[in-house]
Amino acid sequence: MLRISKLADYGTMVLAYMGRRPDKLCSAAEIADALHLGQPTVSKILKTLARRHLLLAFRGTNGGYTLARTPELISIAEIIDAMEDQPFGLTECSALEGLCIQEESCLIRANWKRINVVVRHALEGVSLADMIGPPPASGGKATVVPLRRQAG
Numbered sequence: 001m002l003r004i005s006k007l008a009d010y011g012t013m014v015l016a017y018m019g020r021r022p023d024k025l026c027s028a029a030e031i032a033d034a035l036h037l038g039q040p041t042v043s044k045i046l047k048t049l050a051r052r053h054l055l056l057a058f059r060g061t062n063g064g065y066t067l068a069r070t071p072e073l074i075s076i077a078e079i080i081d082a083m084e085d086q087p088f089g090l091t092e093c094s095a096l097e098g099l100c101i102q103e104e105s106c107l108i109r110a111n112w113k114r115i116n117v118v119v120r121h122a123l124e125g126v127s128l129a130d131m132i133g134p135p136p137a138s139g140g141k142a143t144v145v146p147l148r149r150q151a152g
Contacts, residue, residue: 008083010037011045012131015054015079019071019132025064052082071129077120079128088123090116
């Protein structure tokens with residue numbers, strides 16, 4: 001089963017919460033309470049997202065975090081990349097080269113890379129605003145786009 005990590009999911013939840021309050025500074029305690037997550041986890045997520053320039057951090061007693069860009073300009077791919085601290089990849093070798101000892105002799109690596117490109121493109125096409133907004137009129141059903149075979 002292919003899954004987004006729990007931290008990437010929580011990172012998306014945190015950004016969605018903040019995206020619904022674009023003019024407000026949010027604290028880790030507030031977000032943790034609202035989303036029923038542990039404050040240490042939320043603090044870690046906020047620091048990671050700020051380090052990756054998806055959030056702006058303001059220190060002090062009245063400090064907190066706010067989105068660095070509007071929700072329309074933040075893609076789900078960016079959030080996953082930030083939380084995973086590497087580019088999204090379905091397999092180790094489809095995101096970064098040199099991680100697998102089978103890489104040179106692998107007969108399916110090129111196809112995993114093709115699939116990864118399609119999935120990555122889909123994640124880049126979904127913004128944080130899309131995640132915040134109401135479900136699509138189609139009832140939330142995903143559209144499946146078949147992969148075309150390449151000649152050769």
